Amino acid sequence: MLSYEIDPQLHLNGGYYIQYADHARYACVQAAGISVEELVGGGIGPVNLETVIKYHRELRGGDQVEVTCAWEWGDGKTYRVHHLLRRLDGTVAAEVSHVSGLLDLRTRRLVARPDREWRSRARQPELLGLPEGEAATS
Template identity: 50%
Template sequence: MADVFQVRIGVRGYELDVQGHVNQAVYIQYGEHARWRCFHAAGINTAVLMAAGFGPVVLETNVRYLKELRDGDEVDVTCQFHWGDGKTFRVEQDYTRADGAPVARLTSVCGLLDRETRRLLADPPARLREIVADPAMLGL
């Protein structure tokens, strides 16, 4: 398996709330950004997914906040996939400030949605293996 995928994101002033730290909804956006960057690194983009007739969906997300992110901070967001036997899989993402301080952990339950039937596909790892260029990026 490849090393855990990671992307660095710089906090922007418009992402702050009235407390002066990153708004809670932005953490979810950072996680989504990291997941898409991971998919791109694996060779999957929206054109590939459109041609395959399915795409990833998030069914549940939990965020555990540990420390603040403030204006000017940089945060490293990881992306690690955990595959099971059913229609869903788990993605764990750790957020670490550039100074090494753990900031948050986001855990999502995801699936692959058939664009035509609007149903979750069985065996997501097998379906992704059919279209991925670098399976190790997704822990496949």
Template identity: 55%
Template structure:
């Protein structure tokens, strides 16, 4: 398994709810931002996937909220890709304050859809491995 990829984000005021906490849906946006940043870090752009005729799809997401976040807090959003034998993969994302306090854990199941056939690609890890300049970022 690869070391977690991490991106730092500052919580913005407009992302908070009426109690001043980071809105629940924004955690998914942070996880998505970390995944796309990880892809770019490995050398894969969105255009590369589209040119290959595939697109990432989210099949499942689970969020565990552990500690509140407020406007101005800085967080490191880590993500790790976990590969199996089938058509899907897991992405484990941890949202952590810079002091190390874990604020949330987001676990997602995804796949790569063949955009022509509208079906999941049999082994998405192979596609990431072929497209990436550094597949080690994904633990491949």
């Protein structure tokens, strides 16, 4: 945590929880072998439609955290990504959950099956919770 991330009560400012989650999700996508730049260059962009933060324990200046990234797929236009922010001692400080989709940048509409779009680009789809070669059906 950096000093500018801290609010007057010496807590991590709420907006940074979202930034930490976004960074973890981006790193997960990159680890799966997907270039977000190429995705956007191809006319599709990831979007968050809803974000919820549940605070469990305060994070204060000097705390270090690990951020997990778990993907949940269905058969519609949206998917969920869940993040846990844990102190290094394992204490869960917060949960950040997103309802997300892939936006067709030409039509400004959500892509019908984002799981298929992500899978078609991923070298390691299992990092996104997508079994290799299978279509999501739940």
